[in-house]
Structures are given as structure tokens and as C-alpha cells.
Amino acid sequence: MIRHFLVSLIFALALPAQAALDPQLVRQLTDEDSGTKVTAIRQMALAADPEAVRVLKAMAEDNLFVAGSQVVIIEGEQAFDAATGKPVKMPASPESPTVNNRIRGELAAALAALKLLDADRAVRLQAVQALQRKAEPELAPLFERALKAESDPQIKGLLAIAKAQADLGNKDPAVRRAAVMVLGETTSPAIRSLLLPLTEKAREPNDRVRYAAISAVKAIDGRLSISENLGRVFTGLSLGSILLLAALGLAIIYGVMGVINMAHGELLMVGAYSAYTMQSIFRTWLPDYIDWYLPAAIPLAFFAAAAVGVLMERTVIRWLYGRTLETLLATWGLSLILIQAARVLFGAQNVEVSNPSWMSGGIELLPNLILPWNRIIIIGFALFVLFLVWVLMNRTRLGMFVRAVTQNRSMAGCVGVPTSRIDTLAFALGAGIAGLGGVALSQISNVGPDMGQGYIVDSFMVVVVGGVGQLAGAVWAALGLGIFSKLLEGWAGAVIAKITILVCIIIFIQKRPQGIFALKGRFVD
Amino acid sequence: MTPRARTPYTIRLFSMMQRGHWIALGAFLAATLVVVPILNLVVPEGSAFHVSAYAITLVGKIMCYAMVAVAMDLIWGFGGILSLGHGLFFALGGYAFGMYLMRQIGRDGSYQSDLPDFMVFLDWKGLPWYWSGSDSFLWVSLLVVAVPAIVAFVFGYFAFRSRIKGVYFSIITQALTYAAMLLFFRNETGFGGNNGFTDFKRILGYSITAPETRLVLFGLTALLLAATLLFARWLTTSKFGRVLTAIRDAESRVMFIGYNPLWYKLTIWTISAVLCGIAGALYVPQVGIINPSEMSPANSIEIAIWVAVGGRGTLIGPVVGAFVVNLAKSWFTVSFPEYWLFFLGLLFIVVTLLLPQGLVGLWQAIREKVQNTRAGHATPGEK
Amino acid sequence: MGSRDVLRKIIGIDPDEPSKFGFASKQRVLDISHNVILYLDDITVSFDGFKALNKLNLTIDAGELRCIIGPNGAGKTTMMDVITGKTRPDTGSAYFGQTIDLTRLTEPEIAHIGIGRKFQKPTIFDQHTAFENLELAMKTDKRVRRSLVATLSGEDGDRIAEALRLIRLDREADRPAGLLSHGQKQWLEIGMLLMQEPKLLLLDEPVAGMTDDETMRTAELFVSLAGTHSLVVVEHDMAFVEKLGGKVTVLHEGSVLAEGDLATVQNDQRVIEVYLGR
Ligand SMILES: Nc1ncnc2c1ncn2[C@@H]1O[C@H](COP(=O)(O)OP(=O)(O)O)[C@@H](O)[C@H]1O
Numbered sequence A: 001m002i003r004h005f006l007v008s009l010i011f012a013l014a015l016p017a018q019a020a021l022d023p024q025l026v027r028q029l030t031d032e033d034s035g036t037k038v039t040a041i042r043q044m045a046l047a048a049d050p051e052a053v054r055v056l057k058a059m060a061e062d063n064l065f066v067a068g069s070q071v072v073i074i075e076g077e078q079a080f081d082a083a084t085g086k087p088v089k090m091p092a093s094p095e096s097p098t099v100n101n102r103i104r105g106e107l108a109a110a111l112a113a114l115k116l117l118d119a120d121r122a123v124r125l126q127a128v129q130a131l132q133r134k135a136e137p138e139l140a141p142l143f144e145r146a147l148k149a150e151s152d153p154q155i156k157g158l159l160a161i162a163k164a165q166a167d168l169g170n171k172d173p174a175v176r177r178a179a180v181m182v183l184g185e186t187t188s189p190a191i192r193s194l195l196l197p198l199t200e201k202a203r204e205p206n207d208r209v210r211y212a213a214i215s216a217v218k219a220i221d222g223r224l225s226i227s228e229n230l231g232r233v234f235t236g237l238s239l240g241s242i243l244l245l246a247a248l249g250l251a252i253i254y255g256v257m258g259v260i261n262m263a264h265g266e267l268l269m270v271g272a273y274s275a276y277t278m279q280s281i282f283r284t285w286l287p288d289y290i291d292w293y294l295p296a297a298i299p300l301a302f303f304a305a306a307a308v309g310v311l312m313e314r315t316v317i318r319w320l321y322g323r324t325l326e327t328l329l330a331t332w333g334l335s336l337i338l339i340q341a342a343r344v345l346f347g348a349q350n351v352e353v354s355n356p357s358w359m360s361g362g363i364e365l366l367p368n369l370i371l372p373w374n375r376i377i378i379i380g381f382a383l384f385v386l387f388l389v390w391v392l393m394n395r396t397r398l399g400m401f402v403r404a405v406t407q408n409r410s411m412a413g414c415v416g417v418p419t420s421r422i423d424t425l426a427f428a429l430g431a432g433i434a435g436l437g438g439v440a441l442s443q444i445s446n447v448g449p450d451m452g453q454g455y456i457v458d459s460f461m462v463v464v465v466g467g468v469g470q471l472a473g474a475v476w477a478a479l480g481l482g483i484f485s486k487l488l489e490g491w492a493g494a495v496i497a498k499i500t501i502l503v504c505i506i507i508f509i510q511k512r513p514q515g516i517f518a519l520k521g522r523f524v525d
Numbered sequence B: 001m002t003p004r005a006r007t008p009y010t011i012r013l014f015s016m017m018q019r020g021h022w023i024a025l026g027a028f029l030a031a032t033l034v035v036v037p038i039l040n041l042v043v044p045e046g047s048a049f050h051v052s053a054y055a056i057t058l059v060g061k062i063m064c065y066a067m068v069a070v071a072m073d074l075i076w077g078f079g080g081i082l083s084l085g086h087g088l089f090f091a092l093g094g095y096a097f098g099m100y101l102m103r104q105i106g107r108d109g110s111y112q113s114d115l116p117d118f119m120v121f122l123d124w125k126g127l128p129w130y131w132s133g134s135d136s137f138l139w140v141s142l143l144v145v146a147v148p149a150i151v152a153f154v155f156g157y158f159a160f161r162s163r164i165k166g167v168y169f170s171i172i173t174q175a176l177t178y179a180a181m182l183l184f185f186r187n188e189t190g191f192g193g194n195n196g197f198t199d200f201k202r203i204l205g206y207s208i209t210a211p212e213t214r215l216v217l218f219g220l221t222a223l224l225l226a227a228t229l230l231f232a233r234w235l236t237t238s239k240f241g242r243v244l245t246a247i248r249d250a251e252s253r254v255m256f257i258g259y260n261p262l263w264y265k266l267t268i269w270t271i272s273a274v275l276c277g278i279a280g281a282l283y284v285p286q287v288g289i290i291n292p293s294e295m296s297p298a299n300s301i302e303i304a305i306w307v308a309v310g311g312r313g314t315l316i317g318p319v320v321g322a323f324v325v326n327l328a329k330s331w332f333t334v335s336f337p338e339y340w341l342f343f344l345g346l347l348f349i350v351v352t353l354l355l356p357q358g359l360v361g362l363w364q365a366i367r368e369k370v371q372n373t374r375a376g377h378a379t380p381g382e383k
Numbered sequence C: 001m002g003s004r005d006v007l008r009k010i011i012g013i014d015p016d017e018p019s020k021f022g023f024a025s026k027q028r029v030l031d032i033s034h035n036v037i038l039y040l041d042d043i044t045v046s047f048d049g050f051k052a053l054n055k056l057n058l059t060i061d062a063g064e065l066r067c068i069i070g071p072n073g074a075g076k077t078t079m080m081d082v083i084t085g086k087t088r089p090d091t092g093s094a095y096f097g098q099t100i101d102l103t104r105l106t107e108p109e110i111a112h113i114g115i116g117r118k119f120q121k122p123t124i125f126d127q128h129t130a131f132e133n134l135e136l137a138m139k140t141d142k143r144v145r146r147s148l149v150a151t152l153s154g155e156d157g158d159r160i161a162e163a164l165r166l167i168r169l170d171r172e173a174d175r176p177a178g179l180l181s182h183g184q185k186q187w188l189e190i191g192m193l194l195m196q197e198p199k200l201l202l203l204d205e206p207v208a209g210m211t212d213d214e215t216m217r218t219a220e221l222f223v224s225l226a227g228t229h230s231l232v233v234v235e236h237d238m239a240f241v242e243k244l245g246g247k248v249t250v251l252h253e254g255s256v257l258a259e260g261d262l263a264t265v266q267n268d269q270r271v272i273e274v275y276l277g278r
């Protein structure tokens, strides 16, 4: 219907524009014949007069009446002359003209087009954005007209693009080519797909237009890939943040005890299930505050994971001191038990953990680049935890002890550091951080008994690349690995990305066996 | 001090094991090559002495695992290098031989095509280059050895050259097998994706499900297991073996007396991988399937626990461990499937905490104790 | 960049140097035509900015017995690390004889060309018997392919037995070395060193933990080795140093403080300051 209207609009445009509302035209609005009404509506729309908007709007809202030879708009108790807008005496017996569906459609379309000329900037902006999605070739003159009247640079730009879109269907190759050039400046997948047909000989016989289209598509692709890559970098950052939370704990434990905790991924799982438990509690008892379950889950996750960690350290790991390879196996056994325990407690299926409402949605940076809130918050959260850990390690006695044991256990023991308590505390801390990572992970991935299995290798890689006992190293390595793997995934697929990273790390170790931020020390062998 | 003189090789070969061990080995071969086939083929099914096809497949499978365990022990028990990626080499051997079995299906697959079914399904028109020659038994047998060897050699060269040791090495091998698993999960890799290879029909033209074929495969596995044990024995009693254990205990000292640990580690690492590959190749026709889950990290780390349970640094230990753990596994997964992981997890912990020498170590400790008390009774007053 | 350079860069294989694939294949001949077996020239080693060795210069003559003394942390062990290839110097050069650049060789290669080392902390193979420890150390082709088929000849057995007698472990030959006493372990390590038949012996505090009697016998052994071998001995025990009687070098803060015979050095004002003062 709109399209139909627009076609006749073009036709009507050929007529000279009228400065004021023609009473004759207004009169026609109330004609018995629908056809006459339609022609009148279209002519009024083209006049692009604010007065016309007033009248058409009144008609759409059933406020337009005929009283003998007079056409009036009645608002409440007051009547106005439709053509002039002057208040008039309330007629005795106003009759409303028939406004059938066809007429309503015509009115709506006309009003929409007229909004391009509205005095209010916001209305114009909305109108041009709405029309952009259906910029038919027939609309071109209207856009041109609006463009002439427009002063706002943003709307002007949008109008120019809309007009160019409309011009793509123009018969004149020169116009088409000009339109293509304009569109080549944009960055939008939608416009790219509009231009794509013009790159084929079957659709676009004119060589110059076609070449212009080809280079325009290329230009758009270039810009699109930039924003796509930006998106990947962002996803990589959020993956890296979770890796960071996983690796921080792993690195602290490895630094203090020289032990790789193979059950570390399962501590993430404990954290994630804590979030799930908290969510269930809120659903049952505090459904009105459901959005708050996540903040409430954070301490629960930390302490639950830390408690599991302490248990592991006290019962198993402590007894394997110095037998690092055996510890690897024993902690693997612990991870199997934790996985099976999760299956027994929560079922083998993944459970559903939903984002609180304040975490859904996102910020649209570019037409094809949306930064989801949950990922933004995760990055922020990781940085916050990192800050806390940094403070803990550098500004407290516990941190000093932990660093001392990391650097030289026996020496630290000699000067009175309670090494075995430090072991337990460090383990609890590392486990607790992993629990926090689990909460973060629950917001962007599935929560299930096996969820931790994939993380041990990745977080160990962070430790390897970053160097042991180095917060800064872990940070750079986690973020770098996250971003690098997401970028690679975008280009080559997840599997190839994983393999490439593995190969890179092996090569990397060839050159820097102690990681990027190596502490040079005397290594006992 | 015992006088030491150069001994002839044959004598050295015989003297590398005690007489009791030789007898045990002979008994094992007699049981698997003679007794079991008779009990399976001749003794009627209802009899209490009948050995079922199921039992033969199960034991055959576990013997393959035992070979892997011995291979693992060579590298871990003697070399001190814990690999968490040995499942990869096992699977590579299995896949290499699986290619041959897939080709032997011929046109009997569900699509009646010369190509394996999964390739038809992927709409491939011909075999990828790495499948060429896969219809030849000899070529594939070469691949079974060469592919794990090459992968292990290249990986090991870089890892050992940069002196990656301990947990670093372990985790990187785990990452290696994990990456390989992902690779084999992809359909485009050309090894059947998720489903891997299965539905085999023939081997060397003989039906793969025929009882005789089964028994031949079973016997072959037993023979190769025995050969593996002998070979491992020979390796570990040679000077090479002594250098290897020296590297395990004090690597830098070994370097300063002029041995390059790189080549020693690389040699034993590659040998170990090849043994795994052969075991994998024997495993696939008996079990009838190979898929990427064989490369999962969990599978590889289980190999380590077989060795630990049996007792590492001994050669019979891994065999015992492979049998004990896998028999337990097949019992649990039938009777109490939900408790298997608990049991396995506990096994990991208990063995590392309480039984560092494994069952063999426990047995030796008990025997010593018994002997000591006996000796104590025989000569009272002497201490 | 040619393909060979690429190979060299990326995977560290030098295709022109067969030694990577078995170092015995390339003969490095020790050239002591100027009667000097070891040159250390301007060696600096730093750890995180701290200079463990600071422009160290040292030459050892062929057949010489040299004692190195110096306070803890002077850099004595680090110097041995540099000579044996464990630590690469930041600057400076280390030559074995006239021609062999030690900074370009790996630890096993250096051992192979005839430099033996005894660590400060005795490192022997605890799980192996004393006999096997010596067997492993014995000079022979130490490549994998030889080890796989190696058998002990009668002469080899005799040589090991002789060494066992020399270090007085012939009665402990078949016991695991881990069960030996500290002094016995020190001796075993010295025995291993002898089995290597090195031309230059580096001994880091060889008599720590020995009885006086053992110490004196060690000194006699070292003196008897001098002449046919060159020895560098690090020791704190002055009586032992005196007994050895060779030239003494005092190391302090990573460089040479004084050099000469024991009496001269002991009367040197700076040396006294370092040991007693501050
Ligand atoms: N790998 C290393 N990392 C850091 N510092 C080291 C290392 N090796 C040696 N050092 C330092 O270098 C100095 C010299 O050490 P060392 O050579 O062992 O002295 P010495 O053997 O004379 O007692 C010491 O202060 C020691 O702490």
C-alpha cells in the first residue's frame, strides 16, 4: 500500500508545489469518491506544508468534519477551519467523511513521509531511520526535497544515504554510479547486501557502475571487518578475563607449592553451581529480588570453592609435597570425584543460569558491533578481583608471606614464615578466585558437571606464557591468549585456532622457557 | 665384588630375567595361545570351562591396554617423564589400521560405494591423499609404526630440546592430545568425525567377526605383549636403561658426564609412542571401533593410573595394573555405573598417597616382611 | 635468508654442524701449544642486574693445580657454571686450549672434550650402585646407539674395580649409592670424574663433609693428578689448600682480587680486608 502511495506521489510531484492549503483540495478530502480523496491526500503530502500535516492528522484521528460547504476540524468543544486553521463557530450538524482502511493507509504513509519535514529534529531523525529500511527508488525525489530543507548534519547524512539507496534503482547510470559512490562510504551489512547485486553483470550492465559497486563493496568489507575484529577482540577480552580468574588461582598455587591443580577447572564448576544455587534460592524465597541473586552468589562461590580447596589441600595435596607428578594424578582423581558429585547433586544435564535483567542487552557501538552487558560486566569484575588480589599480595602480610614462599620456600621457612599455613591459605585463595571465575563463567556459558574440564589446559597455558609467580605476566598472558584465540577463531575456526595456539606456545617456550615475565632465579635441579 | 666380563648376547638375553620370570612368560603364552582357543572352540558353550567370545574380546582389549601401560612405564617409571597424552599415539595407531579396515569393507557399506560411508555422506568424490595406499595391509602396518613415531619424534624433539620437564611437559602433552582430538572431531579432517571408524567387515579378507579371526587376533596380541615385555626388559637392563634412570634421578649430572639427555629421552619417548601405536592397531579390529574420544585427556591420564596401580619402574606392574583397573571398570560400569568415577577418583588418590610403589611394591613389602619374620623365627637371638 | 639460516633460527638445528646429532662425530682437538688449557677473558654474568661475575680474567696452564678461594657469593660456582656451559656469559669469552670456544658448546659436548666437574653438593645417582655410577661416567662413546648395545669388556671391569679401590669403595660396589655416607659420596663423585678421563678437572668444595684423614688423602690424590691433568679446586679449608700447594686465586665480587702462592695471597692487604674487615 505504501509503495502504491509513493508511486503516485512521484507522479504528483511533477505538479507545481503550492504554498498554502488550497481550500479546493481540502474540500476534496471529504469527497464521496475514495479515488478523489486519495489524490487529494497525495497532493497535500507533496505540498509538504505543516498545515497539511495538521489536516491529515485530524483526518486520521477522525476529527475532520464537513458542515455544508465548510470543512472543519473539531477538537473537543472548539472547531477550526480546515484550510486556514482559524477558529470558527461550531457548526450545527457536522458530518464525518468516510475513512475506510484504504484511506487510513494512505494517511499513515503520507504522514510518515511528511515527518521528514517535521520541525522537530527527533521526529525527522526517526522518520529517516524508518524510511531507510524501505528506501524504494520512487522515494528519491522526496528524499531530495527533504535534503534541501534539512540543516542538521546527522539527518542530512542519513538522508543522503537514503537517497542514494533509492537512486540505486534509477534508470540513469550516472545517477546510479553516484549513489554507489555515496553508499561505498557507509559501514553496514544491510547496504553491502544492497550493493552486492550491482557487482554482477547480469544485474548491472553498465561497466562503470559495476566497477564502482565492486570497489564500494570492498571498501565496506574493509570497514566491516574492522568492526568484526573489534567485536572479536572484545569477546576475546571477556574470555581472557575468565581465563585470568582461572589462571590467577592456578598461578598462585603453582607458585607457592609447585603443584598444578588438575581439579582447578572443577573449582570453577563449584563457583558456577553456587550461582545456580543462589538463583534457585532467590527464585523460591525472594522472587521479587531475583536480579540480586548474582551479587549474593559471589561470596557464596568464593567460600564454597575455598572450602573445597582447603579440604583438598589438607587431605591430599599436603601429603604429596615435592612429588609434583603424583600430585597431578591425585588432583585429577579429585576432579573426577567433584564431577561425579556434581552429577549426583545437580543431575548430569546442564542447568540453566540466567542473566539478571540488568545484564541483558548491550551497547551498540557500530551497526554490527554490539557489546553485551554481561561481557562488559565480566571484564569489569575480573579487573576488580585482580585489583583485590594485587592489594592482597602487595599490601598485606599474607601476601608478603606468599611471595616469600614462592621465591624460596626453605629460606622463608627459616625466617619464620609458617609455610604450611601459607600453603593452605594460598590454596584457599586460589580456589576462591576460581570460584569467582565460575560465577562469571555461569553468565556466558553452560553450567554443567563437565564445564571445568576444558579450562585446565587453557589456564595452564596462561601460567606457562606469563611465567610463574607473576601477576602482571598472568594478566597479559590471559588477555593476550583470550584475544588471540578469538581472533584466530574468527579467521580459521575454533579447532585450527586451538591447534595454532598450542603450536605457538610450544615454539614460544623454546625461546623463553620461563615465560614472558621471567623471574631469573637460581633453579635447583 | 662380582667379576664382570663381556658376556655373549644370547647369554645376556637369557640372563636378563630370572628363571621364574621366563617360566611365567611361557605359561602366559601357553595359556593364551593354546588353552584359551581350545576352551573357546572345543569346549561346548554350556560348559563351565567354556570361554565366551565376550571374555576373549575383553581380555584381548586389556592386553592391548597392558602394552600401552608398559610403554607408559618405560617413559614414566624409567624415564621420569609423565605423559598425559599417550592416548594420542594409541589412537593414531588405531586410526592408521582403521583406514585399512574401512577399505576392506569394500562395497558392503550402506551406500555400496568404494568410498567409506562417511565420505559418501560428506559428498566427497575421491579419497584424500593421505588415504592412498590404505588398502594395502603392508603400507598400513608401516603407518601404524611410522605415524606415532614421527609425531612423537617431532613433538619430543622440540619439547626436550627446550628442556621442558615435569608438570610443564605433562600438561603440554595433555594439550597435544586434546588438540588432536578436536582435529579428529572435524568431519573435514577425513577420519569420520565424531563417529570415527566402525562397522568393519573383514581383515585380510577374513570375516572380522568369525571366532577364528578373533582368536588369531587374541593370540597375536598375547604374543606382541610378551614381545613388548621382553623388549622392555632388554631396554631397561641395558646401559641405555641405566642412563635413562640416571636422567630421571639427576639429569644435570648426566649432562656433565657427557650424555646428551635429549637423545635418550627422545629415543625412549619415540619407542614408547610406537608401542602405543601397535597396541592401538591391535585394539581396533578386536573392539570394532575407533573414534576421537580415544584421544580425550581423561583417557590418557587413566593410562598413568594403570601404571601407578601396578607399580611403576617394574615391568610386570603395568600389566597387573592394566588388568586390575580395567576389570574393575568393566564390572563397575555394568553393576554400579554411577560409582565408577568415584572409585576411579579415589583410586588416583589412594594409590598416589598410600601405594607409591603400587601393587607390586605392596607384594614385595609383604613378602619381605614374611621372610623377615620367618628368618627371625629360624635364628632367634640374631637381632 | 637462506633455508639453512631459517632452520638454524627457528628450530636451532645447525645443518652444518653434525655435532647436534651426536657430538662424537665431530672431533674437536684440544690445542695447548701455548701451554695454556683454559682462558677466561672479561667474563660478565648478571642475574637481574646483579653481577655474579664482573669482567673476570683467568688463565690456567696445562698441568697446573689451581686453588680458587673467596668469600661466599664471590662467584666461584658461577665461574664453573660458565666453563661447563651451564650458564652463558653476558659478555666475554671462554676458551679451552687455543681453539675451542666453550660458550658455543652444550654441557655434554663440554664434558666430552675433556672437562669434568664435581658439584658443590655431591650429585651422584642414588638408585644406581657405586659400580654403575662409575660405569656410567666411564669415558666411552656416549651416544644412544652405543648405549643400547654396550657391554662391559673385561678391561672396563678392571678399570672400574681399580677406581673403586682408589676411592676406597670396593666393598660398597654393589650397594645403591644413595646409602653411602656423605664423604663416601664425595669420593664416589671424584671417582666418576676420574673415570671420565678429563684433561681439566673442576672441583667445587670437594672436601666439605670429609674427615681430616679423608681430606688429606684427597689432597694427595689431587697432587698426584696434577701434571698429567689440570685441576681447578675451589675450597675454603686453608689447610687443604696449603697441602695442595699450587697457585691460589682469590675471587671477590665476581673478579680476581689477588693471585699468587698461598703465603703471598694471605699477606695481601686487600685479601685480609675482604676476609676479616668490614
Ligand atoms: N641463577 C642465579 N640466579 C640469581 N642469582 C644467582 C644465580 N646464580 C648465582 N647467583 C648469585 O651470584 C652470586 C655468586 O654465587 P656463587 O657463584 O654461587 O658464589 P660462590 O660459589 O662463590 O659462593 C651469589 O650472590 C648468588 O646469589
Ligand SMILES: [Mg+2]
Residues within 6 Å of the ligand: C076, C077, C078, C120
Ligand atoms: Mg659455591
